[in-house]
Amino acid sequence: MQEESKALWNDAQARAARSAMNARRITIDPITRLEGHGKVDIFLNTEGNVDRAFFQVPELRGFEIFSLGRPAEDMPQITSRICGVCPTAHHMAATKTLDDLYRVEPPPTAKKLRELMYNIFMLEDHALHVYILGGPDFIVGPEAPAALRNVVGVIETVGLEVGKKVISMRRRLRELMTLMAGKAVHPVFGLPGGVSKGIAKEDISHFREVAQDALEFSRFTLQVFHDLVLKNDDYVKLITSDTYTHRTYYMGLVDENNAVNFYDGDLRVVDPTGGVFARFPAANYLDYVAEHVEPWSYVKFCYLKPVGWNGFTEGADSGIYAVAPLARLNAAQGMATPEAQKAYDEFFATLGEPVHHTLANHWARVVEMLQAAERIVELVNDAEITGTDIRTLPTETPTSGIGVVEAPRGTLFHHYETDERGLITKANLIVATQNNSARMAMSVEKAAKDLVRNGEVSDGLLNKIEMAFRAYDPCHACATHTLPGQMPLIARIRGADGEILRELRR
């Protein structure tokens, strides 16, 4: 056995060394460290009250440097490995960036296939969040005992049949994605100018069947949300409570009718009164999105460049904005499909317009599930979806490309520059959680201010902070795939000089 595995090992090493790809790469390795923990820093003033607090978001600079010297067409694979939670969002953003880099327009069938894939992903991911990730706060209830505030508690509340439905629906949606993108660990689907594989005519009836069930499932989810959340006054009070409310700008992708679109379109930004502030193509993102760095942290906080950075403050004079489901609904003028539009109207009729309550993200997510499902049904019934013209071959020399999609957690930008051979010379990624980082810091700060007084830290601190940031579903991603699943939340209370006074973890 030992000899055999040694021989295999040597052979594998030799093959890797010979690989032609290797010769083209300039790899500076390793580059930087990546922290997968949820980290909260709370800074106190000299009186022992909260001065400011922030939540640490992932630092992607390491991945950006890692990609230098690599072929641009590797980016859909490299970036989809950034995160074990939403690889498809990175894959699609990278694919669209390659279209732009090679100045190539995918044929209509390819665009529809991508949009289909993307909506399936969105629905599957949102379903996970509604029932499993956010469910403990809403379906089981924030006051329920910790032992029940998990998926098992959710299923006990909604019933076993529902639990089975959720699990089987997600599986069937994921199987469709596997049919489209192959059985790889990460999607092998998007190519500059198109996709690698179409849908065979004989397979489409299966897609239609799952699509119809997915639509039923989304309608059912809206009903569950109505029955369990909206009919409960305590939940509604919680959603609209001041702790979880911030009057900021909102950003999201919209189609030509200013309706929500996950896959493509222009970015639309509304101000804290709901008035349109900007509408721009992804290519101009650098005119609108800037990053602020605080001296006490390496975390970068995104803000709207034309408004400017005005500290961690709310209102029209502060460039802080939000992305994610709530922001998308605020930033658009409606949904792209009829049933989702109805749900959208009810959402704003109930909560006012725009909605500034962070916890309303959970409801907005349900509205988006409905749009994703309706769009899937439209696409699988589109005659072009089984077309065979799925790729336009790139012929231009690449220089620079910018792409954007709406990840389930919000706007995701990719931006690459290459040399004439298509090797990456610069990469910039802005993920949803970075877009939200300033607003998330404010949420953590509000929760901390309620619970830290004169140096005394109340025990409910971690719970309340968790509630605040779970609504954003921040992705601290990356290093946290493990099955034992240790993902400690660490809250550090720091004195006026930055020294650590107390550390809470779970």
Added chain:
Amino acid sequence: MSGRNGRAGRILVLAMGNDLLSDDGAALHASRLLRWIVPENVDVVETSEAGFALLEFLEGYPRALILDAIRTGKQPPGTLLRLTQDDFAPVESPSPHYAGLPDLRTLADQNGISFPDEVLMLAMEVRDPYSIGEELTPEVSMALQDYVRAAADILMRWARNGSLSHKHQAATGRAD
């Protein structure tokens, strides 16, 4: 509903990690060698996914061997650890993205999903699962052969229908 087609009577090797994060990819590297020498009734699957997605990988297999990198800091890098389900406490993490093994089993039991009767984890203690890069650290790289061999031994024993469900806490040792 019991299981997925074709998994009954088979053994799953689920290799977990991210091969862009140095030693975090140790199990993936091992599985790429292991897959050539496993018995015919073994499926070797790689994943970088987290939490509840893993249920779909495990469903329907009567036995599963999980390979993963682990960093306890209590053993030298390269040490192998055998862990059974009893070694994992339910996770209390700020996001259920990071569901643990006991949560998956509970979810499966609750919903009538067939979950492996026997799950063994063979984890390698690593030095650096945080740095972005494709290379393993030298200690982990050197121990890779032992990792593959230890995994193959378990699979051979399982193939002969033996059981390894009794608990091994101790390390099986590093390279001779």
